[in-house]
Amino acid sequence: MSSAGDGVSSAGDGVSSAGHLLEVKTLGAGYGIVEVLFGVDLVVDQGEVVVVLGANGAGKTTTLRAISGMIAATGQVTFLGESVLGRRPDQLVKRGMAHVPQGRGTVTSLTVEENLRIGAFVRSDEQIESDIEQWFEAFPRLGERRDQLAGSMSGGEQQMLAIARALMSRPKLLLLDEPSLGLAPLVTHEVFDRLREISTSTGTAVLLVEQNANLALDFAARAYVLEAGRIVLSGNAADLQGDAAIQKAYLGV
Amino acid sequence: MKDFLQILLVGIGDGAVYAMLGLGLVVIYRSTGLLNFAQGEMAMFSTFIVWTMWSLGLPMWLAILGGMAGGFCVGALVHQVAVRPVGDPHEKPLAVVIVTIGLFLGVNGAAQLIWGTLDRSMPPLFGRGQVTVFGVAVAWQKIGAVIVLGVMVLLFYLLFQHTKLGLAMRAVASNSESASLVGIPVPRLLMLGWGLAAAVGTVAGVFIAPNLGLGTNLMQLTLIFGFAAITLGGFDSLVGAVVGGFVVGALSSVMPRYITIFEKMPLAPAFILILAVLLFRPEGLFGKKQVTRV
Numbered sequence: 443m444s445s446a447g448d449g450v451s452s453a454g455d456g457v458s459s460a461g462h463l464l465e466v467k468t469l470g471a472g473y474g475i476v477e478v479l480f481g482v483d484l485v486v487d488q489g490e491v492v493v494v495l496g497a498n499g500a501g502k503t504t505t506l507r508a509i510s511g512m513i514a515a516t517g518q519v520t521f522l523g524e525s526v527l528g529r530r531p532d533q534l535v536k537r538g539m540a541h542v543p544q545g546r547g548t549v550t551s552l553t554v555e556e557n558l559r560i561g562a563f564v565r566s567d568e569q570i571e572s573d574i575e576q577w578f579e580a581f582p583r584l585g586e587r588r589d590q591l592a593g594s595m596s597g598g599e600q601q602m603l604a605i606a607r608a609l610m611s612r613p614k615l616l617l618l619d620e621p622s623l624g625l626a627p628l629v630t631h632e633v634f635d636r637l638r639e640i641s642t643s644t645g646t647a648v649l650l651v652e653q654n655a656n657l658a659l660d661f662a663a664r665a666y667v668l669e670a671g672r673i674v675l676s677g678n679a680a681d682l683q684g685d686a687a688i689q690k691a692y693l694g695v
Numbered sequence: 696m697k698d699f700l701q702i703l704l705v706g707i708g709d710g711a712v713y714a715m716l717g718l719g720l721v722v723i724y725r726s727t728g729l730l731n732f733a734q735g736e737m738a739m740f741s742t743f744i745v746w747t748m749w750s751l752g753l754p755m756w757l758a759i760l761g762g763m764a765g766g767f768c769v770g771a772l773v774h775q776v777a778v779r780p781v782g783d784p785h786e787k788p789l790a791v792v793i794v795t796i797g798l799f800l801g802v803n804g805a806a807q808l809i810w811g812t813l814d815r816s817m818p819p820l821f822g823r824g825q826v827t828v829f830g831v832a833v834a835w836q837k838i839g840a841v842i843v844l845g846v847m848v849l850l851f852y853l854l855f856q857h858t859k860l861g862l863a864m865r866a867v868a869s870n871s872e873s874a875s876l877v878g879i880p881v882p883r884l885l886m887l888g889w890g891l892a893a894a895v896g897t898v899a900g901v902f903i904a905p906n907l908g909l910g911t912n913l914m915q916l917t918l919i920f921g922f923a924a925i926t927l928g929g930f931d932s933l934v935g936a937v938v939g940g941f942v943v944g945a946l947s948s949v950m951p952r953y954i955t956i957f958e959k960m961p962l963a964p965a966f967i968l969i970l971a972v973l974l975f976r977p978e979g980l981f982g983k984k985q986v987t988r989v
Contacts, residue, residue, distance in 0.1 A: 510876070535878030543876060551869040551983060552862070560866045563859070564878035591983075611878060 463488045463647050464509070464521050464539075464615055471508035471515040478504040480671040481517065486615060489645040491638075493658040493679070496668035502651035503544055505668065506617045509649075510534055510541040522614070536564045540613035542604045544620050550593025554584050557592050557603055561610030570610075577606045580636070598629035602636065609640065616641075618650045622657060630654070634661050659683045700831045702948050708837025709920075710944020711844045715899035716914070716921035717928065717936035718847060719892040724930045725855060726864040726888025728871075729784045729791055733798035735914030735921065737773065738896025740802050741766030742904050742913065743810050745897060746817055755820065759901055763894040770893025771886045773798060778889070779882060785871055806911045814908035820901060840902050844940075847895065848933050855933070864888055916962065920947065923965035926972050929982020938980060943968060 462485040469482040478501045486492045496502045508515035511531045519527045521539055531541065548557050558577055562570045578585030581602050587595060592603060601621050608616055621637070622630040634657060641648050651668075652658035659665060659679045667675035667688070675682070682688050716735065723731045731737075745762030749755055777794055778784075784791040821839035825832045855861035866874040867884045875881050900909075903917055923943045928935020946964040951957040957964060972979060 512872070512875075530880075531875045532878045532880050535876065541876050543872065547870070547873045547876065549866045549870045549873050552866060556862055556865075559859075560862055560874070560879070561877050563863055607877065 461487065462520070463490070464649065465518070466505075466509060466520075467518040469505065469508055469515055469517040469519065471504050471513055473504075473513070478671050479508065479515075482668070482671070482673055484649075484666050484673065484676070486647050486649050488614070489641075489647050490664065491641055491648045491662045492650070493662035493665045494649070494651045494668050495655050495658060495665055496651070496653070498653065500668045501671040502653075502668055503619055504671075506541060506619050506649070506651055507543075510539060510617055512541070512543075535611050535613070538612075538614035539617065540608035540611050540615070541617040542608045542619060542621070544623060548592040548600050548604050548607065550591060552592060553589050554592055554595070554603060555588040557607050558584075558610050561607035564611050573610060577610070580640075581606060598625050598633065601625060601629075601633055605633070605637065605640075609644070609646065613646060615647045615649060618648060620652055621650070622652060622654045630657065637661070655688070697830055699949070700829070702952050703945055704831055704833050704837070706945040706948025707941050708834065708840060708944070709948060710924075710941040711837065711840035712899055712902045712940075713917065713920040713924045713943050714844050714937045714940025715840075715847065715902065716896065716917055717924035717940050718844075718851065718933065719895040719899065720921055720925050721928075721931065721933055721936045722851060722895055723888055723892040724925075725868050726891070727784055727885050728868040729788070729795070730930070731889075731892065732792065732795040732918075733773070733802055734892060734896055735918030736799050736802040736806070737766065737770055737893045738900040739911060739913045740769055740806050741893060741897040742817075742900030742909060743806055743815075745901055746815055746904070746909055747810075749817070750815075755818070759820075759897065762897045762901070766893040766897040767890035769802075771890040773802075773893075774886045774889035777801075779885070783871055803911050810911070812911065814910040815904075817901070817904040817909050819905040836902070836905070843898060843902070844937060847898065848937055851895075851933050860884075860887075919962055920944070920965050923969050925979070926969045927979055929979030931983055932979065932981035935979055935981035 464486040466482060466484045470477065470479050472478045482505055484494070494502055494505060504513070507513045509519055511526070511529045511534050515527060517527070518525065521534070521537060526534060526537065549560065552560065555574065558574045559570070562573065578588060583599055584603055584606065592600060595603065605621070621633050625633065637648065638661060640646065650658060650662060659682060662679045665677065665679045665682050666673050716738065719734050719738065720731060723729055723734065741762045744765040745758045748758035748761045753761065777798055778791060781787065781790050781794050819836040821835040825834045855865060863874065863879045864884055864887070867879060867881050871881050900913060903913060907913055920943050924939035925936050926939070927942055928937070928939030943965055946968065947961060950964045951961055
């Protein structure tokens with residue numbers, strides 16, 4: 443997908459002097475009276491692939507939902523140099539942040555093609571049609587099913603569609619919530635391979651949360667480890683992969 | 696045979712109006728995922744707006760446009776004030792449906808406060824003349840209703856299937872969280888859906904009022920026929936609302952004529968139809984079955 447290139451270069455204009463695409467400080471969030479996050483700090487730079495690792499219930503999904511404005515949160519979220527805490531998700535999509543929620547979140551009663559088209563809702567340029575065609579070339583299985591309802595596709599296909607749909611908005615940052623959930627290992631590998639190609643070719647930054655640490659550390663450049671709502675460890679993915687404590691806790695070595 | 700045709704045509708003419716009301720229900724369902732029990736009362740309210748403008752001396756067509764605009768505002772306001780604060784219809788479908796029942800009473804009460812309880816008379820849009828086809832007399836008003844219905848269906852079909860806005864409305868109705876995550880301003884689209892449905896209701900009201908007399912109970916029976924129509928046609932299908940409307944109209948006209956027990960229970964055919972559809976084909980004739988693979 444070469445087409446997203448111009449979107450990436452223009453992203454530089456809005457970035458703060460610190461240079462981070464996304465900067466999250468002391469992020470707190472929860473559901474009702476149940477606090478889930480207790481001050482999460484993380485940054486994502488332009489074009490960077492970052493993973494947040496953590497066990498079930500550590501607060502991975504909540505972190506993404508708080509960043510993208512799906513739930514109320516406290517602290518600071520700075521995106522492209524602008525404070526975006528309290529914005530609705532649709533306002534963040536306009537600014538270049540796309541979120542693929544857990545459980546895929548395709549619109550099951552729309553066709554595959556309509557799902558892609560709706561992904562470009564914030565755009566009004568001339569290249570929407572050609573972008574759709576490019577996705578069908580990249581994922582032939584989506585192309586074959588372009589007029590089928592999204593709900594009739596397999597889990598892996600829906601995951602691909604959800605990612606493609608999010609990228610149709612030409613985001614500068616893609617938030618991705620456990621794409622491996624419920625997928626067979628082979629399918630998961632395919633999803634990650636595709637994701638790597640896309641991120642490299644378009645320069646789209648990815649913030650991924652995953653339980654599957656092996657896979658995620660192969661994929662990402664940097665990683666954070668989330669435990670009970672706090673970041674307890676961070677570093678280069680390669681270093682973490684070699685870290686004995688990580689290996690014991692998350693890699694099952 | 697001629698007698699039967701006559702009754703059938705009267706029924707189909709009535710059915711066009713049921714279809715219009717059903718269309719409003721389908722529009723709300725497709726744009727918000729909700730069944731709106733206040734649809735009929737909102738239509739009654741905006742028909743009173745038409746009547747007021749007309750009795751102040753405006754030409755009828757201008758009064759209708761004014762009533763549709765007024766209805767749109769009422770619908771949008773109702774969404775902002777009464778529906779939106781209660782919550783997302785996807786998360787709390789029951790709560791929001793109960794709100795629409797409350798709205799039924801609220802809008803009716805408001806209309807009584809403003810316009811009183813007397814029935815007003817409104818002239819038929821297409822006059823009182825009739826034309827004879829194959830020896831059967833058909834009122835121009837009924838032919839007009841069918842034509843107007845056709846135009847409305849076409850416009851909504853174009854909106855939902857061929858515009859970005861329509862696609863966004865369908866996405867919101869199906870999955871508002873996903874819609875929000877692709878950048879659709881969900882609250883604004885829900886408001887739009889309510890406004891459009893209320894505007895459609897105005898047209899239904901304008902066609903019914905000359906027959907029944909314009910009072911605050913104008914739509915209460917008609918709404919039942921409207922629900923029967925979309926149950927048969929499928930809650931999410933524009934064409935279904937039309938076919939359903941015609942069938943319900945025809946049944947309600949023909950059955951009391953030939954089966955004496957229905958003479959005293961004019962609503963019974965509609966109810967039987969609702970029950971039968973829900974039993975044997977819950978998604979309706981043209982409705983989409985929900986497909987989900989895990």
